[in-house]
Amino acid sequence: MYNLILGKNDDAQLIRLMGKTGIVIEQLDGQNVECLLGKAVDLIKAREFVDLLIDWVVAAVDKRVKLSLNTQGTIIDTLEDLLEVEGGEEYQLDELQISEVNRAYNILKMNLNKS
Numbered sequence: 001m002y003n004l005i006l007g008k009n010d011d012a013q014l015i016r017l018m019g020k021t022g023i024v025i026e027q028l029d030g031q032n033v034e035c036l037l038g039k040a041v042d043l044i045k046a047r048e049f050v051d052l053l054i055d056w057v058v059a060a061v062d063k064r065v066k067l068s069l070n071t072q073g074t075i076i077d078t079l080e081d082l083l084e085v086e087g088g089e090e091y092q093l094d095e096l097q098i099s100e101v102n103r104a105y106n107i108l109k110m111n112l113n114k115s
Contacts, residue, residue: 079105
């Protein structure tokens with residue numbers, strides 16, 4: 001199902017599916033994970049569906065999903081933006097979300113430095 005929706009480039013349909021299935025990042029193949037996280041980052045930057053998408057990005061980091069260096073760098077930049085913009089206030093993040101974003105950021109940054 002994710003394959004079809006990611007191929008359509010329909011963000012609204014993708015968000016509905018993500019909300020319906022819950023976080024199933026470990027069930028997706030590498031190409032779909034890269035595509036999904038790329039779309040998630042773009043939507044977070046546009047300040048759309050931030051609550052839902054942060055959970056997916058953090059889950060990918062927690063599950064140590066294999067990501068290209070480019071995707072890792074893009075996620076790090078996005079997480080850094082979330083943390084820097086008034087401590088997440090502009091994105092209307094609560095304290096738990098800020099903590100999770102910070103933790104995921106530190107994990108990715110540490111992993112990237114090891115590479």
